[in-house]
Amino acid sequence: MSARLNKCALLDRERYSIEQKSALKLWVVLARCYDTFAQSEALRIKGYEVTPPQFGVLEALAHLGPLKMCEIAEKLLMSGANVTGVVDRLEEKGLVRRVMEADDRRTYHIHLTDSGGKLIAEIFPTHAEKIRLATRALSTKEKRTLTELLKKLGKSVQKEMRQQAA
Amino acid sequence: MSARLNKCALLDRERYSIEQKSALKLWVVLARCYDTFAQSEALRIKGYEVTPPQFGVLEALAHLGPLKMCEIAEKLLMSGANVTGVVDRLEEKGLVRRVMEADDRRTYHIHLTDSGGKLIAEIFPTHAEKIRLATRALSTKEKRTLTELLKKLGKSVQKEMRQQAA
DNA sequence: TATGAATACTTTAAATATAAAGTATTTTGC
DNA sequence: GCAAAATACTTTATATTTAAAGTATTCATA
Numbered sequence: 001m002s003a004r005l006n007k008c009a010l011l012d013r014e015r016y017s018i019e020q021k022s023a024l025k026l027w028v029v030l031a032r033c034y035d036t037f038a039q040s041e042a043l044r045i046k047g048y049e050v051t052p053p054q055f056g057v058l059e060a061l062a063h064l065g066p067l068k069m070c071e072i073a074e075k076l077l078m079s080g081a082n083v084t085g086v087v088d089r090l091e092e093k094g095l096v097r098r099v100m101e102a103d104d105r106r107t108y109h110i111h112l113t114d115s116g117g118k119l120i121a122e123i124f125p126t127h128a129e130k131i132r133l134a135t136r137a138l139s140t141k142e143k144r145t146l147t148e149l150l151k152k153l154g155k156s157v158q159k160e161m162r163q164q165a166a
Numbered sequence: 167m168s169a170r171l172n173k174c175a176l177l178d179r180e181r182y183s184i185e186q187k188s189a190l191k192l193w194v195v196l197a198r199c200y201d202t203f204a205q206s207e208a209l210r211i212k213g214y215e216v217t218p219p220q221f222g223v224l225e226a227l228a229h230l231g232p233l234k235m236c237e238i239a240e241k242l243l244m245s246g247a248n249v250t251g252v253v254d255r256l257e258e259k260g261l262v263r264r265v266m267e268a269d270d271r272r273t274y275h276i277h278l279t280d281s282g283g284k285l286i287a288e289i290f291p292t293h294a295e296k297i298r299l300a301t302r303a304l305s306t307k308e309k310r311t312l313t314e315l316l317k318k319l320g321k322s323v324q325k326e327m328r329q330q331a332a
Numbered sequence: 333t334a335t336g337a338a339t340a341c342t343t344t345a346a347a348t349a350t351a352a353a354g355t356a357t358t359t360t361g362c
Numbered sequence: 363g364c365a366a367a368a369t370a371c372t373t374t375a376t377a378t379t380t381a382a383a384g385t386a387t388t389c390a391t392a
Contacts, residue, residue: 025313031200032320033196034200037320131186135189151199152304156301234340236340
């Protein structure tokens, strides 16, 4: 492997500072950890009739009550166009329904149907327990530290993004 | 908001243990942090002629040399079917090419073309520096701690997934 | 050496995701 | 009150993603 690396003159490791390398490393580890977690979630809800994005929408509705399309987009970090598609499929399955608002005809609220509510109530407790087990190797203190550092990193990245845009 | 939450009898917060809630919180924060980072990367390579997955493939080839399709899938945590599509589009743009192997006609290596190598050599140094800046709010020690905790969490989740499968 | 299993890649079908453009409605500013 | 801007959602086009099925080749083994 290192023999191969040495052939890459264009991207020689020595061109990069220790700071840059540790930042790149952090990004790789973050992406892999996220991916593993997402994979475990996908595995967990396999067998139910919903996909991970669909599960996310049901979960948000169960925890927060009826939401507008744009609120779902904001909570789940997805584009409005994407919410349209996911909600379409949930509606086809009879798990949610669009309910028109009286005061603003541009928008409506998405409600869980009885069967949607029943499904999420069936899945979520198991889901919460499995996530607890998945993080078991970390102590309470480590989990707290990790959560705080991730928040701090998120803010740092956002700040840099804003400066980039300006 | 809390008034709304109280209406959710099915998913009452009090049904869940402190451990479960801190694990769920960690997962939410991890997902948001990852998403922010991914978004900043997308913003950064906007303006070049490649998408984030395409950039990932070019980066892997630049750092590791020619790779087989299955090696790319493994490095970038994507399915083989997906690699086919991403490499197809890179090949159409003339940034990589498929080179047949003499010894095994099922497989081939993906090589960077001159223009592909030039593109990644142009992007990567800026990319590395931007990632360094994005993580600037964290001290060296915090970055090390965060990296280690993420690795530990990743292993924990993987272990749980294996037990789930068994 | 013949054949069945395994490997490497592609194709297909369906879901997810975004940007950009389009439609309908409401709000703002004059 | 009316035109312009803003908001909320959908549609379209394209890329990403996977699972499952298909093709070609190589390996294993009997």
